[in-house]
Amino acid sequence: MLNWIDTLFFGIRRILAAGVELPERPALNFVGAVVTDNPAENRTDVFIRGAWLVSPVVTSTYTARPGELVRVNAHGGVMIRLPPAAGNVGAEIVVKEVAGEEEAIAIVASTGEQVARGGYPFITFRLVSDGATWLTL
Template sequence: MTTSYTARPWEFVRVNAHDPVTIRLPPATSSAGTEVVIREIAGEEEAIAIFTSTGQQIARNGYPNGTIRLLCDGTTWIVL
């Protein structure tokens, strides 16, 4: 079973990844200059997949306690 979640601008998302997790980012056009940080706080080596609002996968984390920081430039989300 995959769990899905939609992040908000400036959100720090804590993920308990005992099952695969899909996180959608807010639209880039309305999120310019904002960040989203995603951190796995518990779970196994289940994948955390991060997608834009248009469905493009931009990041994937498959290791425990990983952190992904994303910045929006108004056109796209950038993995820092």
């Protein structure tokens, strides 16, 4: 059992697998998942391949996560920031304009990375990381 000082300083550290508590360990190792640091939102993102995240309808700047379907209402123009391509090899992001608007969706990659894609406007596009860049398919 955690003592109250550990809980005070480090928070709750229980991990459950299908409702069964696992033994407490000092580290986690994600096997078969893409794990990325997300300093903009002060969190660590874990993407398990085959599981899709679905965003709320985005109407302004938004940071996409690997394995996410980003739903966009681009009436006023929307900027979608991509996570680093490095460390996300094979990860996909799908961006779908859901309001039927024809306005542009700006895609911004991490510093020093390019997004290989065609011109504007996009209604739906699929991005896949090759480890160096995000490619549109």
